[in-house]
Amino acid sequence: MKKIGFLSFGHWTPSPQSQTRSAGDALLQSIDLAVAAEELGADGAYFRVHHFARQLAAPFPLLSAVGARTSRIEIGTAVIDMRYENPLYMAEDAGAADLIAGGRLQLGISRGSPEQVIDGWRHFGYAPSEGQDEAEMARRHAEVFLEVLRGEGFAKPNPRPMFPNPPGLLRLEPHSEGLRERIWWGASSNATAVWAAKLGMNLQSSTLKDDETGEPFHVQQADQIRAYREAWKAAGHTRQPRVSVSRSIFALVDDRDRAYFGYGNDEGDKIGFIDERTRAIFGRSYAAEPDILIKQLAEDQAIAEADTLLLTVPNQLGVAYNAHVIEAILTHVAPALGWR
Incomplete structure (x- = not known):
């Protein structure tokens, strides 16, 4: 069984060929797709975060809205770029969104990918400390975020506060119990995957990773997992970790699918x-009739x-159409592979 x-x-463009022509379209359609996915029996609605781009950016208003419109489906990110984040403010936003969703947030965070502008995080007011690079800054932001999510007091209270305080040091509010265990790290290398395990984060691995051995993408990704x-085991954590992989998978079940994805020109990894x-390997996309797709996916070691x-x-x-794409996998592919 797998969660799917x-x-x-959340791309958008004003082109007449696009059905998502504005930022408002991207946000509202994301909510609608999450609702549709829940009705179809899917397990998760996840969103990528990019800055300075015609894509989804600020995640927490969207996550909160999805949480208010759904009741069962997991709601997450893959990933939030921690170079751009104030970890304390982010912890407040995350706690609020998780409480609205009833404890269904699954937050993927990471160093992020190359962005649309040069050193975009500097425009947000962040810069690496002396001797650090941007990746180390992102990991430091992540460590602070994880620490405050524990919900322990750390701030000395004002002796003459506007409102009465509970005794002791104060923590950030709102605090959502259990969210700390639902944080994922998007790792592109084996080393950062190991680092994430030591800190007790779940693992997200996408369709891109550092090319560390020259082997096929799915083999390298399986080794990373x-x-x-x-x-994780060596760190002595007591709970079972979770691991996700991302794939572009299209079951060709009607003429629309064949028109959009039946061209068969993306059947190998790319370097x-x-x-x-950083030399990277990009995993292949899958698009085929369901019987062929089942055989191909059964050979993917990382999945x-x-x-x-x-x-x-x-x-x-x-x-x-995207609800149709999800339903086709749930109906025509997942049962044959034992995922359902």
């Missing part, structure tokens, strides 16, 4: 450089290792 959710980047689980130093699968959706094709 969708992951939307195994290294993460070994580090590229996400910056001047087999993960307990959660996030289906990246082409959100600009509209809510109805």
